[in-house]
Amino acid sequence: MSELVNDISLIEEPEQTLSMNPKKFILWLFIVSIIMLFAAMTSAYLVRRAEGNWLEYTIPAVFSYSSVVLVVSSLTMHWAYIAAKKDNFRSLKIAITITFALGMAFLYMQFQGWVQLVNQNVFFVGNPAGSFMYIFTGLHGFHLISGLIVLVFALVAAFRFSIHAKSLNQIEIAAAYWHFLDILWLYLFFFLVYFH
Amino acid sequence: MATAIDNQATVAHVAEHEHHEPQSFLRTYIFSEDHKTIAKQYLISGIIWSVIGISLSVIFRLQLGFPDMNMGFLRPVLGNWINESNKLDPNFYLALVTMHGTIMVFFVLTAGLSGTFSNFLIPLQIGARDMASGFLNMLSYWFFFLASVIMFASMFIETGPAGGGWVVYPPLSALPQASPGGGSGMTMWLVSMALFIVSQLLGGINYITTVINLRTRGMSFSKLPLTIWAFFLTAVLGLISFPVLLSASLLLIFDRSFGTSFYLSEIYINGEALPNVGGSPILFQHLFWFLGHPEVYIVLLPALGMTSEIIATNSRKPIFGYRAMIASMMGIAFLAFIVWAHHMFVTGMNPFLGSIFMFLTLIIAVPSAVKAFNYITTLWRGNIRFTPAMLFSIGLVSFFISGGLTGLILGNSALDIQLHDTYFVVAHFHLVMGAASAFGLLAGVYHWFPKMFGRMLNEKLGYIHFWLTFIGIYLVFFPMHYVGIAGFPRRYYAFTSYDFTKNIFADMNSFISLAAVFTFTAQWVFMYNFVYSLFKGKKATQNPWKSNTLEWTTPIEPGHGNWPGEIPAVYRWPYDYSKPGAKDDFIPQNVPYSQTPESNLPHENELISLEKEIEAQNLNDQFKQPH
Numbered sequence: 001m002s003e004l005v006n007d008i009s010l011i012e013e014p015e016q017t018l019s020m021n022p023k024k025f026i027l028w029l030f031i032v033s034i035i036m037l038f039a040a041m042t043s044a045y046l047v048r049r050a051e052g053n054w055l056e057y058t059i060p061a062v063f064s065y066s067s068v069v070l071v072v073s074s075l076t077m078h079w080a081y082i083a084a085k086k087d088n089f090r091s092l093k094i095a096i097t098i099t100f101a102l103g104m105a106f107l108y109m110q111f112q113g114w115v116q117l118v119n120q121n122v123f124f125v126g127n128p129a130g131s132f133m134y135i136f137t138g139l140h141g142f143h144l145i146s147g148l149i150v151l152v153f154a155l156v157a158a159f160r161f162s163i164h165a166k167s168l169n170q171i172e173i174a175a176a177y178w179h180f181l182d183i184l185w186l187y188l189f190f191f192l193v194y195f196h
Numbered sequence: 197m198a199t200a201i202d203n204q205a206t207v208a209h210v211a212e213h214e215h216h217e218p219q220s221f222l223r224t225y226i227f228s229e230d231h232k233t234i235a236k237q238y239l240i241s242g243i244i245w246s247v248i249g250i251s252l253s254v255i256f257r258l259q260l261g262f263p264d265m266n267m268g269f270l271r272p273v274l275g276n277w278i279n280e281s282n283k284l285d286p287n288f289y290l291a292l293v294t295m296h297g298t299i300m301v302f303f304v305l306t307a308g309l310s311g312t313f314s315n316f317l318i319p320l321q322i323g324a325r326d327m328a329s330g331f332l333n334m335l336s337y338w339f340f341f342l343a344s345v346i347m348f349a350s351m352f353i354e355t356g357p358a359g360g361g362w363v364v365y366p367p368l369s370a371l372p373q374a375s376p377g378g379g380s381g382m383t384m385w386l387v388s389m390a391l392f393i394v395s396q397l398l399g400g401i402n403y404i405t406t407v408i409n410l411r412t413r414g415m416s417f418s419k420l421p422l423t424i425w426a427f428f429l430t431a432v433l434g435l436i437s438f439p440v441l442l443s444a445s446l447l448l449i450f451d452r453s454f455g456t457s458f459y460l461s462e463i464y465i466n467g468e469a470l471p472n473v474g475g476s477p478i479l480f481q482h483l484f485w486f487l488g489h490p491e492v493y494i495v496l497l498p499a500l501g502m503t504s505e506i507i508a509t510n511s512r513k514p515i516f517g518y519r520a521m522i523a524s525m526m527g528i529a530f531l532a533f534i535v536w537a538h539h540m541f542v543t544g545m546n547p548f549l550g551s552i553f554m555f556l557t558l559i560i561a562v563p564s565a566v567k568a569f570n571y572i573t574t575l576w577r578g579n580i581r582f583t584p585a586m587l588f589s590i591g592l593v594s595f596f597i598s599g600g601l602t603g604l605i606l607g608n609s610a611l612d613i614q615l616h617d618t619y620f621v622v623a624h625f626h627l628v629m630g631a632a633s634a635f636g637l638l639a640g641v642y643h644w645f646p647k648m649f650g651r652m653l654n655e656k657l658g659y660i661h662f663w664l665t666f667i668g669i670y671l672v673f674f675p676m677h678y679v680g681i682a683g684f685p686r687r688y689y690a691f692t693s694y695d696f697t698k699n700i701f702a703d704m705n706s707f708i709s710l711a712a713v714f715t716f717t718a719q720w721v722f723m724y725n726f727v728y729s730l731f732k733g734k735k736a737t738q739n740p741w742k743s744n745t746l747e748w749t750t751p752i753e754p755g756h757g758n759w760p761g762e763i764p765a766v767y768r769w770p771y772d773y774s775k776p777g778a779k780d781d782f783i784p785q786n787v788p789y790s791q792t793p794e795s796n797l798p799h800e801n802e803l804i805s806l807e808k809e810i811e812a813q814n815l816n817d818q819f820k821q822p823h
Contacts, residue, residue, distance in 0.1 A: 022328035022405050022818075029401040033439045040443035040486065044479055048458070053474050125455040127474045135450070 027173050031180050034143060038184065041139070042191055045132050049195060055127035059192060060116035063137075066109035067189050073102035074182040077175050080154075084163050084171045092163065092171075096155045099178065103148050110137050136188050140181070147181045150174045227338075229330030230756050234337050235316035236648060239641070241344060242308020243726070246634075247719075248348075249299035254716050256292045259284045261709025263690045277356070286689040287376050290359035293687055294377075295351060297362025298385070302392055303347070305495040305633045307340050310434075313498055313640050314403045314427040316648065320747035321421050323412025323764060325757045325819045328405040332398045339395035343388045350384035358385035361687060363484060366459035366477050370451045373465050383452070386445050393438045393445075400438075403431035410818060412746070414766035414810040419785065421745050421770040422515065425522050426501020429529045430494050436533070437490040444483035451475070478543050485536035492629050493532045497525060499636020500567060500596075503589040505770075506643050507571055509743045510586035511578030512781050514771035517570045524563035524570075531560050541609045542616045550609040557607040561600070568597050579774065579781070583741070584658025588639035591666045592632050599628025602677065617687075620680025623673045631669045638665075638722070645729070646736030650753040653733060657725040661718060668715030675704050744770045744784045757819055765810055767803070 048054075080095035114134065117123075122130040154174040157163045163171050228234060255274075258265060268282040277288040315333065319326055327333045350357040359377035360369035364385065372379040407428045411420075420428075447458040451472075459480045460472035508515040515521060537545060537553040571593045580586070602624040606612050615621060638661075645653045679701050684691060691697035691705070739748040746766070750758050764786035772783040778795035789796050790804045 020409055022409050025405045025409055026329060026332070026401050029404055029435060030397075033397050033401070033435055036436050036439035037443050040440040040483055044443065044447065044458075044483055047479055047482060048476055051476055055474075126457070128456070128458055131450070131456045131458060135447070139446075 021169055023169065024173060024176070027176060031177070034180075034184070038136075038139070038188065041132075041135065042188070045136075045191075046195065048128050048132075053127070055122070055129035056196070057117075057120055057122045057130070059133075059196065060113045060120070062109050062113045062116060063189060063192075066106050066113065067186060069102055069106045069109060070182050070185055073099050073106065074179050076102065077178045081168075081171055081175045084158075084168060085165055087165045089158065089161065089164075092158050093155070096151060096158055100148060100151050100155065103144060103151065103178075107141055107144060110141050113137065133192065136192065140185055140188055143184070144181050147178050150177055227334060229326070229334045231315045231319050231327045231330070231333060232648070232754065234333055235312050237337050238307060238311030238315060238340070239648075241341070242304050242312060242637075243723075245299055245303040245308060245344070247723075249296055249304055250716055250719065252292045252296040252299070254712055255284070256289055256296070257709040257712040259289060259690070261706040261712075263692050284689075287359060288356055289689045290361075290375065290687065291351075291356045291377050291381070294358050294361050294364075294385075295347075298347070298358075298389075300630065301362060301491065301495065302389070303344060305630070305637070306396065306491070307392070309495065309633060309637045309640075310403075310427065310430055310498050311337070311340065311399060312637075313423070313502060313644070314399070314431065316644065317423055317747065318403055318406050318427055319410070320647070320750065320754070320758060321424050321745050322407060322410065322415055323746050323759075323766065324406060324410035325759075325763070325817060327402050328410060328818075329402055333402050336395045336398035336402065339391050339398065343391035343395060346384050346388040346391065350381050350388070353380055353384070355379055355381055357381040363481075363488065364448070365484075366448060366451065366480050367463055370448060370459055371463070371465070371470075372452075386449055386452075389445060390442065390449075393442045396434050396438050400431040400434040403427055404435065407431075410816060412763045412766055412816060413813040415785075418519075419766055419769045422504035422518070422521055422525075423498075423501040423745075425525060426497045426504075429525050430497045430501075433490045433494050433497070433529055433532060437487040437494075440483055441487035444480055444487070447483075448480065478540070481540050481543060482536070485539045486533070488539065489536040490529075490532040492625075493528055495629055495633045496636075497528070499592060499633040499639075500525070502636050502640045502643070503571070503592050504574075505743075505745070506585050506589040506639055507574050507593075508771050508773060509643075509741050510581045510583055510589075511575050512581070512773045513574055513578040514773055515570070516573040516576075517566070518769065518771060520566055521570055524566040527563035528560060531556060531563070535560065538607055538609075538612070541612045547609070554607060554609045558604065560607075561604055564596070564600055568593060568600070583642070584653065584655060584662055585639045585643035585741075587659070587662040587666075588635045588642060591662065592635040592639065594666075595627045595632040595635060595669070599624055599626075599632060603628060615680060617685055618680040619676045619684050619686055622686050623676035623680055626676075627669075627673050631673070635665075641726070643741065644747075645733075646740050646752075647747055647750075647754075649730055649733075650736050651729050651733030652736050652740065653729045654725050657721055661721045661725065664718035664721065665715060668711055668718055671711035672708055672715060675708050679704055679708070739784075742780070742782045744772060744782055746785055749784060749786055763815065763817055765813075767807060767810065768800075 076095050076099045080092055080099060083089075083091035083095055114137070117130065117133065122133065124131055124134045151174055154163065154170055157170050224230075225233065228237075255270065258267070266282045267278050267284055270284075271278045271282075274284075274288070277285045279285050315327070318324070347357075355376045357377050358364065358369070358381045359375040360382065364382070368374045369378065369382055372382070407420075407424060447456075450456045451459050455471070457472035457475040459477050460470065460475040461477075462473060463470045504515055504521060535553060535557045537549065538557045541550055541553075575590070602620065606615060606621060606624055642653055642658055645651070682697075682701055684697055684701065691702075736752055738752050741748075746764060749764055751760060766785045767788045768783065768785055770785050772778075774781045775783060775795045778792060783792060783795070788804070788807045789800050790807055793801075796804075
C-alpha cells in the first residue's frame with residue numbers, strides 16, 4: 001500500500017506542523033526586525049557618504065578592545081549554555097555572571113570611546129560622519145542593555161535552579177540573543193572601519 | 197501506529213486538567229489576551245478612526261470645492277482654525293491633509309484592517325486555540341491605543357497637529373519654524389508613530405509565529421486559505437519594512453531635538469543661516485519610501501486575501517488558480533521592496549537609475565493582473581450569491597483594476613514628471629489602495645460579522661450602503677483624474693490665485709466635493725446597521741454562508757480556546773465548492789475523503805490511506821486542554 005502511495009507524485013505526504021518553541025521563534029523574528037533597523041542605518045550611512053562632504057577621523061582604538069571583550073563574553077555565554085546542559089549549576093552561575101560583567105565592561109569601553117571621540121573634536125552634533133558613529137554605537141548599546149536584562153533574568157532563573165538539562169529554553173534564548181548582539185557589533189565595527 | 201497510541205494517551209491525560217477560572221471583567225473585555233476580543237478592539241478603534249479621518253477629508257474638500265464658503269458653522273468644532281473672515285486657516289488645511297493621510301493609512305487601513313482580521317481569522321482558520329503569545333498580542337493593541345491617544349491629542353494642542361504631509365519630508369518636518377504644527381504637533385506625531393511601529397512589530401511577529409507553528413493537524417501550507425497566506429505575507433512585509441521607518445524617524449527625532457544634521461543642510465530662515473551643515477533630505481525619502489511602498493501592500497494584501505475567500509465562497513466555485521494566487525502575492529511582496537524610488541522620480545535621480553525603478557515598477561502589473569484575472573475567472577459562470585460582502589469584494593476588484601491602470605501611467609518616469617504631485621496621483625492611490633482596501637475591510641466586516649458577534653448584519657441596508665458607496669467613490673475619484681491631468685497640484689489650499697487654475701475646473705472641484713459629502717453621508721447607513729445589528733440583528737446560524745474554512749466549525753459564539761473539544765483536523769483544501777457528485781455544494785476542510793467517496797477524484801481516493809497518519813499527528817494544542 002505504501003509503495004503505491006509513494007508512486008503517485010500528486011500526493012503530498014502529511015507533514016507534522018513545525019513545532020518550534022513559539023518563544024524561540026518570536027526571538028528570531030525580533031532579531032530580523034533589529035537586523036532591518038541596522039540595515040537601514042548602515043545603508044543611510046552609505047548613501048550619505050556617497051554624497052561627499054564627509055568628515056575624516058580616526059576611530060578610537062578602544063572600540064577594537066571592546067570588540068575583543070564582547071567576543072570573549074560570547075564564549076563565556078556558550079560556556080554557560082554547556083554548563084546548563086550538563087546540570088553543572090556552579091559553572092552556570094559563574095559563567096552567566098562573567099558574561100554579565102563583560103557586557104558591562106563593554107558598555108563602559110564604548111562610553112570611553114565616546115569620550116575619546118569628543119577629545120578628537122568629533123561631536124554628535126555636526127558632520128553626519130560623526131553623528132552616525134554615535135548613533136551606531138548608541139543604538140547597539142541600547143540593545144546590549146536589553147541583552148543584559150535578559151541575562152539578569154537568566155541568572156535569577158539559574159539561582160532558582162529552573163535552568164537545567166531538561167529546561168534549556170530560557171538559557172538558549174538568552175544565549176542566542178547575546179551571540180546575535182555580538183555578531184551585530186562586529187558587523188557594525190567592521191563596517192565602520194571599512195567604509196571610513 | 198505508535199504515535200496514534202501516544203496521541204490517545206495525551207487526549208486522556210488532557211481530560212484530567214481542570215478548566216480555566218472565569219476571568220474578571222477587566223481581563224475579559226479590556227486587557228484581554230484572547231485574539232477575538234483583541235480583534236474586536238481593533239475593529240472598534242478602526243471604525244472610530246475612520247470616522248475622524250474621513251470627516252477631516254470632508255472639511256478640506258469643502259474648502260477645495262467651495263473656496264468662498266462661509267465656514268463659520270464649523271467654529272464650535274474647530275475654534276480658531278476658522279479665522280475672522282469665516283475661512284479655514286491655511287495652516288490648518290495642511291494639518292488636515294496630513295492627519296487625514298496618517299490616520300487613514302496607518303490607523304485605519306493598517307491597524308484597523310490587519311489588526312482586526314489577522315487577529316480574528318488566523319487562529320480560527322488555521323485551527324489554533326489562540327495566538328502564539330496572547331500577552332504580546334495584548335501589548336500590541338495597547339501600544340496602538342497609546343499611539344492613537346497621542347495622535348488624537350495632537351489635534352487639540354494650540355499650535356495644531358503636524359502639517360508636513362503624511363510623508364513628513366524634512367526639512368519641512370524637521371524645522372519647528374516651518375509651520376505652526378512643526379513644533380509640538382510634529383513631536384507628538386513622531387512619538388505616536390514610534391509607538392505605532394512597536395505595536396505593528398509585536399502584532400506581526402505574533403501573526404508569523406502563529407501561522408508557522410500553530411497550524412492544526414493536516415493544515416499544510418498548500419491547504420491554507422488565501423486569507424491566511426495574505427495575512428502571513430503582510431506580516432512579513434511589516435516585519436521587514438517598519439524597522440526602516442523607525443530608523444528614519446529616529447534620525448529625524450535627533451535632527452529635531454538634538455541638533456544633528458542627518459537631513460538638514462545650508463538652510464536659511466529670514467536671511468539667517470541655520471547651523472546644520474552636511475545633511476541630505478533625499479536620504480529621508482529613500483528610508484521613508486523603503487517602508488512607504490511596502491506599506492501600500494501591507495494595506496492592500498489583507499483586503500485581497502479576504503476578497504479571494506469571499507468571492508470563492510459566494511461564487512460557489514473553487515478559487516481559480518490557487519497556487520497562482522499565492523505566487524502572485526509572493527511576487528507582489530518581493531517586488532514591493534525594490535520599487536521605492538518610483539516615488540522619487542523628480543528628486544534629481546539619475547535617469548538611468550530611474551529607468552531601472554520604472555522597469556521594476558511596471559513588472560508589478562504582472563502579478564496584479566494575474567490576481568485580477570483570477571478573480572474574474574472565479575466569478576465566471578459561478579453560481580453567484582450577491583451578499584453584501586460579495587458586492588463589496590467585486591467592488592474591490594473593480595477599484596483594483598481601474599486604479600491599477602493609472603499605476604501603469606504613473607510608473608513611467610517620463611509621464612510621472614508631468615503628473616507628479618497632482619490630483620492624478622491622488623485619484624490613483626485613493627482608488628487602488630484607499631477605496632480597494634476599504635472595500636476589503638467592509639467586505640470582511642459583512643462576511644465575518646456573524647462569527648464575531650453571533651448576529652447577521654441587515655442585508656438590505658448592506659445593499660444600499662454598497663451602491664451609494666460604490667457610485668460615490670467613482671464620482672469622487674474619476675473626475676479627479678481630469679483635474680490632475682490639467683496640472684492641479686495636491687496639498688494646495690486654494691486654486692483661486694494662480695493663472696493656470698483660476699478659471700477652470702472650479703465646477704469639477706465643487707462636484708467632487710459634493711460627491712465626497714454624499715459618500716461620507718452614505719457611511720452612516722453602515723454605522724447604523726453595525727450598531728443596530730450588534731444588539732438587534734438576526735441571530736446567526738453556525739455556517740451562514742455555507743463556507744469551507746475552519747472558523748465555521750466553531751460554536752456560533754466561540755469561547756476562549758475556540759473549539760469546545762479537540763481541534764478539528766484538516767484533510768482537504770478550502771475551496772471544494774460545487775464539487776461534481778457531492779451531496780452539498782460545499783465540503784468543509786475537516787471532512788475526510790473517506791466520507792465523500794461519491795465526489796473524490798482518483799488521486800484523492802489515494803489520500804484516504806493517509807488520513808490515519810494525519811489523525812495520529814501531534815494535536816498541536818497550545819492550551820493542552822479542551823475548553
